[in-house]
Every structure is written in C-alpha cells, then in structure tokens.
Amino acid sequence: MGGTHTIEQTAGVTPGTWENGALIRVRELSRIYYQGEIEVHALRGTDLDIGEGEFTALAGPSGSGKTTLLNVIGALDRPTSGRVEVAGRDITGLDKGQAAEFRLNTVGFIFQAYNLVPVLSAYENAEFTLLLRGMSATERRALVEPLMERVGLVDMMHRKPHELSGGQQQRAAIVRALATSPRIVLADEPTANLDSETSGSLLDLMLELNAELGTTFVFSTHDPAVIERARRLVELLDGRVHRDSVSAVA
Amino acid sequence: MFWKMAWRNLWRHRGRTLIMTSAVALAYAFLLLAMGMNDYAYYRMLDEAARAAGGDVLVHGDGYWDSRATDLVIPDGVEVLAAAERVPGVAVAIPRVLTHGLVSTSADSRPIMLQGIRPELESHMQDHSRHITRGDFLRDRPRDGIVLGARLANRLEVDIGDRVVLTGTRPDGEMTRALFHLTGILETGTRELDEMLGFTTLEAAQRALEMGPAITQVGLLAEQGVTADSLAAAVVLALGGGHGLEVLTWADAVPELIAMIEMDEAMDSIYMGLIFLVVLFSITNTFLMAVMERVREFGLLNALGLDHRRIGRLMLSETVLMTAVAMAAGFALGLIGHFAVSRWGISIAAFAGDEIEMGGIDMSDLVIHSLIVPTKWVVASALVAGATVASALYPAWRATRLAPAEAMRFYE
Numbered sequence: 001m002g003g004t005h006t007i008e009q010t011a012g013v014t015p016g017t018w019e020n021g022a023l024i025r026v027r028e029l030s031r032i033y034y035q036g037e038i039e040v041h042a043l044r045g046t047d048l049d050i051g052e053g054e055f056t057a058l059a060g061p062s063g064s065g066k067t068t069l070l071n072v073i074g075a076l077d078r079p080t081s082g083r084v085e086v087a088g089r090d091i092t093g094l095d096k097g098q099a100a101e102f103r104l105n106t107v108g109f110i111f112q113a114y115n116l117v118p119v120l121s122a123y124e125n126a127e128f129t130l131l132l133r134g135m136s137a138t139e140r141r142a143l144v145e146p147l148m149e150r151v152g153l154v155d156m157m158h159r160k161p162h163e164l165s166g167g168q169q170q171r172a173a174i175v176r177a178l179a180t181s182p183r184i185v186l187a188d189e190p191t192a193n194l195d196s197e198t199s200g201s202l203l204d205l206m207l208e209l210n211a212e213l214g215t216t217f218v219f220s221t222h223d224p225a226v227i228e229r230a231r232r233l234v235e236l237l238d239g240r241v242h243r244d245s246v247s248a249v250a
Numbered sequence: 251m252f253w254k255m256a257w258r259n260l261w262r263h264r265g266r267t268l269i270m271t272s273a274v275a276l277a278y279a280f281l282l283l284a285m286g287m288n289d290y291a292y293y294r295m296l297d298e299a300a301r302a303a304g305g306d307v308l309v310h311g312d313g314y315w316d317s318r319a320t321d322l323v324i325p326d327g328v329e330v331l332a333a334a335e336r337v338p339g340v341a342v343a344i345p346r347v348l349t350h351g352l353v354s355t356s357a358d359s360r361p362i363m364l365q366g367i368r369p370e371l372e373s374h375m376q377d378h379s380r381h382i383t384r385g386d387f388l389r390d391r392p393r394d395g396i397v398l399g400a401r402l403a404n405r406l407e408v409d410i411g412d413r414v415v416l417t418g419t420r421p422d423g424e425m426t427r428a429l430f431h432l433t434g435i436l437e438t439g440t441r442e443l444d445e446m447l448g449f450t451t452l453e454a455a456q457r458a459l460e461m462g463p464a465i466t467q468v469g470l471l472a473e474q475g476v477t478a479d480s481l482a483a484a485v486v487l488a489l490g491g492g493h494g495l496e497v498l499t500w501a502d503a504v505p506e507l508i509a510m511i512e513m514d515e516a517m518d519s520i521y522m523g524l525i526f527l528v529v530l531f532s533i534t535n536t537f538l539m540a541v542m543e544r545v546r547e548f549g550l551l552n553a554l555g556l557d558h559r560r561i562g563r564l565m566l567s568e569t570v571l572m573t574a575v576a577m578a579a580g581f582a583l584g585l586i587g588h589f590a591v592s593r594w595g596i597s598i599a600a601f602a603g604d605e606i607e608m609g610g611i612d613m614s615d616l617v618i619h620s621l622i623v624p625t626k627w628v629v630a631s632a633l634v635a636g637a638t639v640a641s642a643l644y645p646a647w648r649a650t651r652l653a654p655a656e657a658m659r660f661y662e
Contacts, residue, residue: 076553077655097557104555111553114546119258124251131251132555176554 022049023183023216024073029082030239031068042068043079044239050218050232052183055210057230058220064236066220067188073218074107074186075099087183104132108177108215110187115173116161122172123148123157129180140179147175151205167198171205178209187219191226199225252560256567263540267572270536274576275583277529278634281522282584285630286620287591288518292511293621299507300500301376305344305469306478307485308498309334314466315498320349320419320459324495327465334468337488339476344371344469347455351418353398353448357407362398364416364448366455374471378436378449385410385434392451396430399444400437408432420460428458526634530641537569537645548649549657558650565649569642573635581631591620 026048033040043065050056058066071077072084075091076099084092091102103109108129116125126148127140135143148157151171161169170190177185187206191199203226210217219226227233235243260267300306308315309330311322324330327345335343347366352359369388372378378397379387388395396414398406408414409432416428430450438444456462472481478499486497501508541548548561556564595617 071655074553077653097559100552100555100557103553109553111550114550117255117547117550119255119262120251124254128251129554 023052023087024050025085026073027083029072029084030080031072031077032080041239045082046240048234048241050216052216053214055207055217055231056234057226058218058234058236059227060236065239066236069236070186070188070218070220074109075102104129106183108180108182108185110170110173110177110185110190112189112192116169118161121158121160122153122164125172126175126179129176133180143179144175147178151175166193167202170194170202174206178213178215182215184216184218187217189221190219191223196225199223203229252564253567256564256571260568260571266536270533271572271576271579273529273532274573274638275580277526278577278580279583279587281630281634282627283587283591283620284518284522285626286588286622287618289623289626290619290621294616295507295511299504303500303503304346304467305375306472306500307470307482308500308503309468309485310466310496312494312496315496315503318350321421321423323421323461323464323466324468325464327463330489331468333488334470334485337484339473339481339484340470341473342371342374342471344368344375345452345465346467346469347452347459347461348466349418349459351416353406354415354417355406355408358405360402360405361446362402362448363446364450364455366450366452368452375469381436381438382434383437387434388449388451390433391431393454394430395433395450397434397436397449398432399447400435401441401444402446402448403432403435416458418459421464426460526637530637533638533641534644537642538648541565541645541649545652545657548652549654552654562646562650565646566639566642569639573638577631577635588620588622591618595619
C-alpha cells in the first residue's frame with residue numbers, strides 16, 4: 001500500500017489542468033431556498049470543474065451545500081443562478097422531461113437511504129434503469145448479472161430490499177448506478193448508514209470500479225473513510241468551495 | 251415490469267387495498283343487482299300495464315280514451331274486429347264494451363265500471379277468474395250474468411243469484427236500465443277496483459246498453475317480437491287510415507305509468523350516482539394518502555429517470571389493476587345476486603302490504619326477480635370503470651408534480 005501526498009489549492013477558480021476537458025463544469029452557481037419567509041443560501045457562486053474518471057469527495061459541515069451541489073449536477077434540482085455543464089451540455093435550463101432523460105442516460109445515483117424501490121427485488125432494482133432505456137430482458141441480464149457477481153450479490157439478487165442488509169442494499173444501488181455505464185456516478189453520503197467495515201469494503205469496491213470502468217464518481221460525505229480514499233477532496237463551506245485538494249497515490 | 255410494479259404496489263398495504271377493492275366491488279355488485287331488479291320490476295309493470303290497458307294496441311272510437319264518453323263507440327264492431335284480426339303480427343283481437351253506470355239493489359246504489367267481455371279471449375290478457383272468491387266468472391247465465399267486486403257486492407248487500415239493476419247510457423245518449431243476476435264475486439286486492447269493478451259478457455253488455463253490433467274497444471295482443479308501435483302502424487293501415495277511430499299503443503294509453511317509470515329510473519340513477527360518488531371520494535382520498543406516503547419513492551423513481559408522465563401512468567396503472575380486480579369480484583357478486591333473486595324472487599307484498607298500485611296498475615302480486623338488460627350492464631360497467639380510474643387522476647397528478655430533490659430531501 002503506497003502512501004499519499006496532498007496538493008492543496010485555495011478555493012476559487014479551479015486549476016487549469018482540470019478545466020481543460022472537464023466533464024463537469026460549474027460556474028457561479030447559487031441556489032436559494034425559501035423556508036417560509038427565510039432565504040437559505042445553499043450555494044453562493046460556486047465554481048468547480050471535475051475531470052472524467054475522477055474519484056471526488058465533496059466534504060463540509062451540514063448546510064455547506066454538498067447535497068445541493070450534487071443535486072444540481074445531477075439535474076435533480078435547478079440553480080437560482082449560474083451554470084452547470086456536463087459533458088459539454090448545459091443542464092441548468094432543462095425542463096422536467098429533459099432532466100429525467102439526462103439523468104437516465106448520463107448519471108447513476110446512489111443515495112444515503114431509501115435507495116431501492118421496495119416492491120422490486122435487488123435484481124429488478126438493478127435492471128430498472130436499463131428497462132427505462134428500453135433494453136430487452138436478455139440485454140439487461142447480460143449487463144446486470146456480471147455486476148451482481150462483481151459486488152457479491154448473485155446469491156441474493158432475488159431478495160426484496162427489506163430482506164437485505166444496509167450494505168447489500170447499497171451494493172445493489174451501485175449495480176443499478178453502473179449498469180447503464182453512465183459517465184458519472186453521483187453518491188449522496190452513500191456510507192452514512194453503514195458500519196465502518198461495510199463502508200470500507202463498499203468504497204474499495206467503488207474505487208475498483210472507478211479504476212476498471214473509468215466512471216467518474218462524485219460523493220458528498222462526512223465519512224472519514226470516504227475522505228481518506230478520495231483521490232480529490234473538495235471542501236465546501238457556506239455554499240462555496242473552501243479548499244480543493246488532490247491525493248496522489250504514490 | 252411497469253405492470254408488475256403497479257401490481258406489487260397495490261398489495262403493499264393489503265388491508266387498505268382490500269378495503270378499497272371491496273368498496274368498489276360491493277358498490278358495483280349492488281348497482282348491477284339493483285339495476286337487474288329495477289329492470290325486472292319495470293318490465294313487469296309495463297307488462298301489467300299493457301294487460302291492464304287491455305292490449306298492446308287499442309282501437310276505440312276517435313277521442314274515447316281521453317273523454318271516456320259512451321257515445322264514442324266503434325259502430326261497425328264486427329268489421330273492425332275482423333279487419334284487426336287479419337293484421338299480420340296480431341296474436342289475439344279482443345272486443346270489449348266499457349261503460350260507467352250505476353248498479354242498484356233494494357239496499358243501495360253504487361257507481362260501477364262495467365266491462366262487457368268475451369271471457370275466453372280475455373284469458374289471453376288477464377285471467378280475471380283467478381280473483382273469483384265466490385261463484386264463477388261468467389260461466390253460468392251468459393245472457394244476464396254479472397260479476398262484481400267484493401266491496402261493491404258487499405255494499406249492495408247482494409249474494410250469488412241475487413238481482414241487480416244496471417243504469418247506463420246508450421250510445422245515442424239516452425239512459426237505459428237492464429236486469430242482471432250476480433254469478434260471481436271477485437277480489438283483486440285493490441280497494442278501488444273491488445269497489446267499482448264489474449264484468450259481464452260482451453253480448454249482455456251490448457244488449458243492456460242497446461248498442462247493437464257496436465263495441466267500445468278492440469284490444470290487440472301482439473305476437474312475440476312485434477313491437478306495439480309497429481303493430482299500431484299496421485293496424486292504422488289495415489283500417490284504411492282509421493277514420494273515426496283512434497289507435498293507441500298501451501304506452502299512449504297509460505302515459506302516467508311511463509312517466510312514473512322514467513322518473514323512478516332517473517331517481518335510481520341519482521341514488522346510485524351518489525353512492526358511487528361517496529365510494530370514489532374515499533378512493534381518491536386513499537390514493538392521495540398513498541401518494542403522500544410514497545413521496546420519497548416517487549422522488550427516487552424520478553431521480554433514476556422515470557419521467558413525470560410515467561410516474562403518473564404508474565399510479566393510474568395501479569388504479570386500473572385495482573378497478574379490474576374489484577370489478578371482476580363485483581361482477582361475480584352481482585351475477586350471484588342476480589341468479590339468486592331470479593331463482594327465489596322477492597315478494598313486494600311482504601314489504602309493502604297487500605295493496606300496491608303503481609301508475610294505476612295493480613302490483614299487489616308482484617314478486618321481484620332480476621332481469622339483465624345487457625346494454626345497461628355494459629354502460630353501467632363502463633361508467634364504474636371510468637369513474638374509478640378517474641378517481642385516481644388527481645392523486646396521479648399530484649405524484650407528477652413532485653420535484654425529485656425536494657421529494658428526496660423533505661420526506662426522509
């Protein structure tokens with residue numbers, strides 16, 4: 001196991017090395033929520049570039065804007081102002097149908113909890129996005145079964161979510177997120193409800209898949225295990241990028 | 251997968267789904283059975299009405315039916331009867347003399363509604379002899395025998411074999427009197443009829459009222475499958491346009507009964523509609539509850555790429571499946587009810603007492619069975635299906651309005 005060293009970057013405009021050919025490009029992004037009469041500034045002019053194949057963690061205290069940033073990148077939410085480009089496509093102006101189509105074809109999601117559709121088995125959950133893409137049962141099986149085997153769920157793939165442990169549910173979610181071969185996997189605190197051992201093995205699995213498939217992973221997290229394994233750590237504070245650092249594996 | 255998901259979602263809360271399904275099934279079964287029983291009652295009422303009116307088609311002197319004037323007769327009764335008998339589609343042609351008059355004994359005088367009939371022909375329409383409680387129905391003394399309602403005979407203080415005097419009006423407007431002998435007493439079960447009704451033979455009535463060959467009415471019974479309207483048209487044609495005569499269908503003759511049935515049907519529709527409205531509101535409410543419980547799930551589905559249109563479709567699919575299950579069960583229940591009521595019947599007299607009159611027709615012996623009118627069942631089923639599915643439109647619309655990020659954030 002090699003040691004790591006960290007390249008630190010003061011928050012602000014993302015370094016040029018990442019800007020060139022960035023898969024995700026975030027510019028001057030702000031998002032204001034209203035809780036009754038109160039304005040909540042979740043993002044305040046955030047800039048960020050993420051390159052293809054990166055394994056990036058968004059860290060920061062609660063309310064720092066991690067989940068909001070992830071939601072806007074995944075077209076789950078629309079910013080108040082600013083611009084987000086994913087693979088050269090401006091996604092900030094997408095309507096509901098276009099956003100759903102974008103998510104289906106470009107992004108895989110892993111959420112903190114309630115990741116799986118309760119009435120579907122692990123296998124059916126995993127093949128769900130492929131089904132939405134109109135693939136045949138044979139095509140779906142060819143894509144899902146190897147991934148199920150890869151995450152160690154082959155023997156449990158016909159179980160319903162309530163018959164699986166938290167870690168197994170997250171593994172099924174990983175298969176679903178990767179089955180469509182998306183360019184990006186967005187994971188919102190994927191290990192928050194797992195014990196440290198399960199978290200560690202899940203992250204190792206995602207790291208391996210990141211290396212094997214070249215899929216870009218972006219996490220929001222508080223979890224030291226995630227932060228420790230992230231190749232790049234973007235720390236958010238009060239809706240802005242506070243620190244951006246890269247861990248180079250020696 | 252879509253239908254599979256919808257089906258499994260439906261049974262996530264078995265108890266709730268069973269209650270909703272049962273509500274629709276029972277309401278639908280009740281609707282079908284109520285329709286079957288109503289349609290049978292209407293069929294019987296119309297049948298009884300046709301019989302009570304005197305036939306499917308009636309021929310009178312022009313203007314008789316409205317005025318009941320004794321001078322409005324069919325003067326050449328024999329020819330008109332013969333012509334009517336020859337009309338294709340006529341099963342039986344029944345001549346009658348109908349008059350109002352006064353019947354007297356030494357004890358009292360009472361108004362009478364007298365029918366001069368041919369008993370052997372009347373039996374095709376109505377078997378009056380089944381109401382006879384004493385004596386016989388015009389078998390003895392065909393030339394001067396009379397049968398009176400029980401209450402009328404009682405008031406006149408007469409018994410079988412006693413004499414009564416009829417005072418009536420001849421077709422030329424002059425009063426006339428004739429002597430009859432009481433040969434039978436009948437009890438129809440309807441107070442008004444039993445107080446006024448009397449029967450004698452056609453010939454005896456003609457002689458008593460000095461009518462010659464004239465008659466008041468020819469009642470025509472249609473052959474199976476021949477409608478009253480088409481028969482009436484054929485009769486008008488056969489009678490050379492029917493100058494000096496009026497040709498009515500039984501429905502023209504008892505418009506108040508038709509109006510009553512139409513009103514009853516309308517009331518039933520409103521009643522059933524209200525029952526269904528209550529059921530549908532409860533379904534809408536339950537589906538809405540289900541949507542609110544599943545906000546996060548809809549958010550997840552939307553996040554995964556299931557667009558809002560398909561989320562709405564998923565909700566509607568669940569309703570379609572529930573409706574299909576409920577209606578299959580309701581149809582089976584409705585059919586079982588239909589067969590049971592058809593087999594055993596429900597006696598109206600048991601609920602409403604002995605004297606039941608609807609639109610002037612005696613219905614005291616009505617035993618309700620059930621009658622399937624296929625078009626009505628199909629229309630009612632389509633309405634139930636449409637309304638039940640429509641009840642989920644608002645909840646489905648609500649499901650499509652959920653923003654995925656908010657759904658995922660606020661409903662954890």
